[in-house]
Structures are given as C-alpha cells and as structure tokens.
Amino acid sequence: MAELPILDVQGVGKTYAFNDTRIEALRDANLTVRKGEFVCLIGASGCGKSTLLRIVAGFEPPTVGTALMWGKPIQGPAPDRGMVFQDYGLFPWLTVRENIGFGPASRGRPKSELKETVERFVALVGLSRFADAYPHQLSGGMKQRVAIARVLANDAEIVLMDEPFGALDAMTRERLQDELLELWQRTGLTVLFVTHSIEEAIFLADRVVVMEPGPGRIACEHRITLPRPRDVASPEFNAVRRELSARLHSHHAKKAA
Amino acid sequence: MSDATVPNTGALAAPSPRLGGFRLLARLKSFGLALIVPLLLLLGWHLAVKAGMTRLIPSPGEVAEYMVDFAVGGIWDDAFSATLLQHLVASASRVYGGFALAALVAVPLGLLIGRVKLVSQLLDPFIQLMRPIPVTAWLPLSMILFGLGPKSAFFLVFLGAFYPILLNTVFGVKSVEPRLFEAASMLGCRGNAQFFKVVLPASLPSIFTGLRLGLGLAWFVIVVGEMTGVPQGLGAVIMDGRTLSRTELVICGMIVIGIAGFLSDRLVVLLMNRLLRWSPLHHG
Ligand SMILES: Nc1ncnc2c1ncn2[C@@H]1O[C@H](COP(=O)(O)OP(=O)(O)OP(=O)(O)O)[C@@H](O)[C@H]1O
Numbered sequence: 001m002a003e004l005p006i007l008d009v010q011g012v013g014k015t016y017a018f019n020d021t022r023i024e025a026l027r028d029a030n031l032t033v034r035k036g037e038f039v040c041l042i043g044a045s046g047c048g049k050s051t052l053l054r055i056v057a058g059f060e061p062p063t064v065g066t067a068l069m070w071g072k073p074i075q076g077p078a079p080d081r082g083m084v085f086q087d088y089g090l091f092p093w094l095t096v097r098e099n100i101g102f103g104p105a106s107r108g109r110p111k112s113e114l115k116e117t118v119e120r121f122v123a124l125v126g127l128s129r130f131a132d133a134y135p136h137q138l139s140g141g142m143k144q145r146v147a148i149a150r151v152l153a154n155d156a157e158i159v160l161m162d163e164p165f166g167a168l169d170a171m172t173r174e175r176l177q178d179e180l181l182e183l184w185q186r187t188g189l190t191v192l193f194v195t196h197s198i199e200e201a202i203f204l205a206d207r208v209v210v211m212e213p214g215p216g217r218i219a220c221e222h223r224i225t226l227p228r229p230r231d232v233a234s235p236e237f238n239a240v241r242r243e244l245s246a247r248l249h250s251h252h253a254k255k256a257a
Numbered sequence: 258m259s260d261a262t263v264p265n266t267g268a269l270a271a272p273s274p275r276l277g278g279f280r281l282l283a284r285l286k287s288f289g290l291a292l293i294v295p296l297l298l299l300l301g302w303h304l305a306v307k308a309g310m311t312r313l314i315p316s317p318g319e320v321a322e323y324m325v326d327f328a329v330g331g332i333w334d335d336a337f338s339a340t341l342l343q344h345l346v347a348s349a350s351r352v353y354g355g356f357a358l359a360a361l362v363a364v365p366l367g368l369l370i371g372r373v374k375l376v377s378q379l380l381d382p383f384i385q386l387m388r389p390i391p392v393t394a395w396l397p398l399s400m401i402l403f404g405l406g407p408k409s410a411f412f413l414v415f416l417g418a419f420y421p422i423l424l425n426t427v428f429g430v431k432s433v434e435p436r437l438f439e440a441a442s443m444l445g446c447r448g449n450a451q452f453f454k455v456v457l458p459a460s461l462p463s464i465f466t467g468l469r470l471g472l473g474l475a476w477f478v479i480v481v482g483e484m485t486g487v488p489q490g491l492g493a494v495i496m497d498g499r500t501l502s503r504t505e506l507v508i509c510g511m512i513v514i515g516i517a518g519f520l521s522d523r524l525v526v527l528l529m530n531r532l533l534r535w536s537p538l539h540h541g
C-alpha cells in the first residue's frame with residue numbers, strides 16, 4: 001500500500017462571486033504532496049496560486065473538490081498548517097519573543113515549556129539580539145524570520161509560504177533561501193512555496209508545479225533532480241532553467257494562439 | 258548579514274551621553290519657541306489695557322495678583338480667596354467621574370458594535386441619530402432629569418465624552434487588518450479568544466485617540482455643566498464672575514481650566530506612549 005500523502009488536493013475548484021460577475025480562480029486542481037517534500041508553485045499573476053494555498057491553509061473553502069491532510073478533509077485553519085505571508089502578518093504589539101510564543105501560548109502550553117520553545121526558535125532564526133524588539137524595529141528579512149519561527153514553534157507539519165521573500169532585496173532573499181533549505185533539511189518539514197521566480201523555484205524545490213491562468217489551473221509538474229546544494233550559476237542549473245521557462249512560455253504561447 | 262542589519266530606528270541602542278546633551282538642547286529650544294506666541298499675546302494684552310482700550314478687562318498683572326489670592330488668599334480676602342483648590346477638585350471629580358463612566362460604557366460597547374453584527378444593527382442607527390445633538394442642547398432636559406446640581410453636570414460630561422470614545426473604538430475594531438485574524442487562527446487562536454488577543458490590542462491606538470478626545474471634551478463641557486446652579490466648580494466660578502462683573506475671576510477660571518485640561522491630556526499621552534510602545538506612531 002502506498003504511503004498516505006500529507007496533502008492531497010482532489011479536483012479542487014474555486015469560484016469567487018465578485019459583484020455580479022463570477023471569477024473562476026481555480027479549476028480542477030489535483031496535487032499530492034508527500035511528507036518532507038519541498039514543492040514550489042509557479043505561474044503568471046492571477047493563475048490561482050494564492051487561492052490554492054489559502055484553500056490548503058483552510059482560510060477559504062473550495063467551491064468543488066476536497067483538500068485532504070493525512071487523508072482527512074481540511075476544515076478551517078489549524079496549527080499543523082502554518083502560513084507565512086508575503087506581508088509577514090506579525091502582531092505589531094508583540095515583541096519577537098511574544099510573536100514566536102503566540103501559537104504555543106494560545107494552545108495552552110505550560111509556562112516552562114513555552115519559554116524553552118520560544119528561546120529555541122528565537123535562536124534558531126538568529127534573532128537572539130532582537131528578542132525584545134517590536135516588529136516595526138525589524139528589517140523585512142528579520143520580520144520574515146520571525147514569521148517562519150512562529151509557525152515552526154507551533155509544531156507546523158507543513159509550512160505554506162506565499163511569495164514569502166517577494167518583498168525582500170536580492171541579498172536578503174538569497175540568504176533566507178539558504179536558511180530555509182537548511183531548516184527544511186534539518187527538521188524534515190514539508191513546504192509548499194509560491195513564487196514568481198523560476199530561479200527561486202529551481203533552487204528550492206524537489207518538484208515545481210506550473211500553473212496557468214484563465215481559469216487558473218495546474219498545467220504540469222516538473223521534478224528537479226539537481227543535487228543539493230545547488231549552484232544557480234552551473235550549466236546544469238541553467239539547462240533546467242531553460243527547459244522550465246520554455247514550458248512556462250509555451251503555455252503562454254498556446255493561450256495567445 | 259541577518260544580525261548585522263541593525264534597524265535604522267536605533268530604538269534598541271542606549272542613547273550616548275553626547276546625544277543626550279543634544280537632546281536637552283533641542284528640548285530647551287522647542288520650549289523657548291513655544292513660549293514666544295503666548296508671551297507676545299500677554300504683552301499685547303498688557304499694552305492694550307495700559308492704552309485704555311478697554312475698562313472692563315484687567316491687565317495681566319492684576320489677573321496674576323488675583324490668581325495668587327484665588328489660590329492661597331491673603332490679598333483681597335473676599336468670598337473667593339483661597340478657594341481655587343476646592344473648585345478645582347469639584348470640577349476635576351466631575352470631569353474624571355463622568356469621563357471614567359463614559360469610558361467604562363463606551364469602550365466595551367464600541368468593541369461589541371464593531372465586532373458583533375447584531376449589536377451594530379441594533380444600536381448604530383440610533384447612535385448616529387443622537388450624535389449630532391450638541392451637549393449644550395441637553396442642558397434643559399438634564400436639569401429636569403437630574404435636577405439643579407452636580408448630577409446634571411456629571412451627566413453632561415458623561416455625554417460629551419461618550420461619543421468620541423465610542424466612535425473611535427468602533428472605528429478601531431473595524432479597521433483591524435484581516436491578515437491578523439488569519440495569522441491568529443492558523444496559530445490556533447480562534448473564536449472568542451481572538452477578542453482579547455487580537456481585537457483589543459489592535460484597536461488600542463484608536464481607543465486612546467477616543468479617550469484623548471473624550472477627556473478634552475469633558476473639560477470643555479464642564480463649564481456648561483456647572484452653569485446649572487452648582488455652588489462649586491470652575492464653571493460656577495466663571496458664571497459667578499460674570500454675574501458679579503468680576504472679569505478677573507472669569508479669566509482666572511479660564512486659565513485654571515486650560516492648565517488642568519492640558520495636564521490631564523499629558524497624563525493620557527504619557528499612559529498612551531507607555532501602552533503603545535509597540536506602535537511606530539506613538540513612542541515619543
Ligand atoms: N477574494 C476574492 N474575491 C474575488 N476574486 C478573487 C479573490 N481572491 C482572488 N480572486 C481572483 O482569483 C484569481 C486568482 O487569484 P490568486 O490571488 O489566487 O492569483 P495568484 O496566482 O496568487 O496571483 P499573484 O501571482 O498575482 O499573487 C484572480 O483573478 C483574482 O482576481
């Protein structure tokens with residue numbers, strides 16, 4: 001018997017009613033993610049990447065189809081699926097420490113355990129010096145570290161990331177990519193990661209899922225077999241990049257024809 | 258890079274002594290600048306009285322002399338000598354009493370109106386209808402309802418402070434970023450727990466804006482409130498001064514209300530800056 005996937009999206013569609021018009025944001029999406037996999041979603045703006053992620057997170061119910069986690073239908077948001085937003089979504093009135101402890105505290109973890117967990121994850125993302133700072137005192141990269149730490153500290157099994165590094169400068173982004181990969185390899189996390197950047201997708205993912213718009217749907221999947229750590233300047237990397245961008249553009253060309 | 262990207266607010270670094278010196282200088286400068294206009298006005302007032310432009314208004318010097326008598330007595334020894342404190346206490350107790358009651362009712366009510374649809378549908382239209390009625394228009398009715406005396410003043414202060422606190426609280430609750438609710442619920446804080454962990458802290462800045470406005474209005478309304486025949490209070494002093502044609506008394510009352518209102522606003526700001534340390538708009 002095949003091992004149960006951590007995430008199983010079956011025939012999921014989403015139609016938004018917007019004033020009098022209806023927008024089909026997502027049609028018949030099928031996606032299976034196994035535990036420990038790093039999957040990237042990529043595609044043009046408006047092809048339903050965020051919609052799919054928000055359905056998995058439980059923020060929106062699908063119009064048709066089902067999304068299963070460990071074989072059970074997803075009903076609303078829960079700590080086992082941690083979301084990292086592009087705009088961070090940190091609580092501005094809490095310090096770094098308190099933001100990271102928000103989840104465990106909400107779930108009634110005992111004081112001593114809470115303290116130990118918080119310190120561990122503050123250190124893990126390298127923010128010990130800023131543990132008592134408020135979010136407005138942090139740089140974008142530091143804020144995103146806090147956002148990642150707070151879902152990990154809350155025992156998230158799968159981390160959903162919606163263009164988490166999109167607002168950061170190139171150097172900070174590269175550094176956070178490295179850190180995320182290291183965390184992922186060390187902890188056995190499962191990651192579902194939305195990005196606009198082909199390079200980012202190839203650098204990070206075990207598997208890249210290509211989506212296309214009008215209506216939003218999954219076009220194809222692409223397994224990345226390059227050995228890690230990957231070198232974005234290597235000829236092998238470039239070969240994959242060319243192939244993937246040809247695929248992305250062929251879909252566009254098909255649509256234009 | 259991570260830890261090296263020190264935030265440019267510098268809020269985490271202790272101020273160096275050199276910087277402290279500069280800060281003192283900057284403070285003195287802004288204090289000095291703030292004094293220029295009032296001093297010029299005082300001078301203009303003094304000169305206008307000296308030049309005999311009016312007989313009904315005393316000079317600043319006379320007012321200052323009367324203020325001393327009003328505060329500690331020993332100069333004129335009339336009915337108002339050394340009564341400042343008791344009038345101030347009477348007014349302040351009504352201001353803070355009415356204000357505290359208004360805050361106690363308006364903040365929870367505002368949180369409910371902003372958060373619970375049914376409560377909003379039930380109360381919002383009514384409140385919008387009542388709000389345009391000026392507090393002063395309530396004076397006759399409040400005298401019928403509460404009689405001539407301190408209760409009436411208390412009621413008017415309550416009413417004056419009530420609306421700004423309520424409306425700002427409702428606004429604060431309604432403008433909480435939806436993202437924060439999503440963040441809280443995916444971290445395991447759902448339903449009613451979000452009320453205290455998200456709604457309340459997120460709307461605190463607006464609530465404080467309401468409290469500041471409300472307290473300001475409370476001092477504003479107290480004069481009207483104390484015109485309803487209360488024996489004590491700064492409003493009563495001003496009214497008595499008017500009927501007795503003692504303009505210096507009127508001006509002393511005005512000055513004391515101004516200073517008291519200013520100081521109580523500073524108190525709220527102090528508290529606000531403490532509680533809203535996290536907000537980039539509020540520290541300092
Ligand atoms: N709440 C909503 N109400 C109405 N329409 C929506 C809503 N959310 C998304 N849509 C629509 O659904 C479609 C897909 O949106 P989605 O945000 O999933 O795209 P995306 O792939 O994440 O795009 P981007 O790369 O720009 O973030 C878009 O046409 C969008 O206008």
Ligand SMILES: [Mg+2]
Pocket residue numbers: 049050051162
């Ligand atoms: Mg999106």
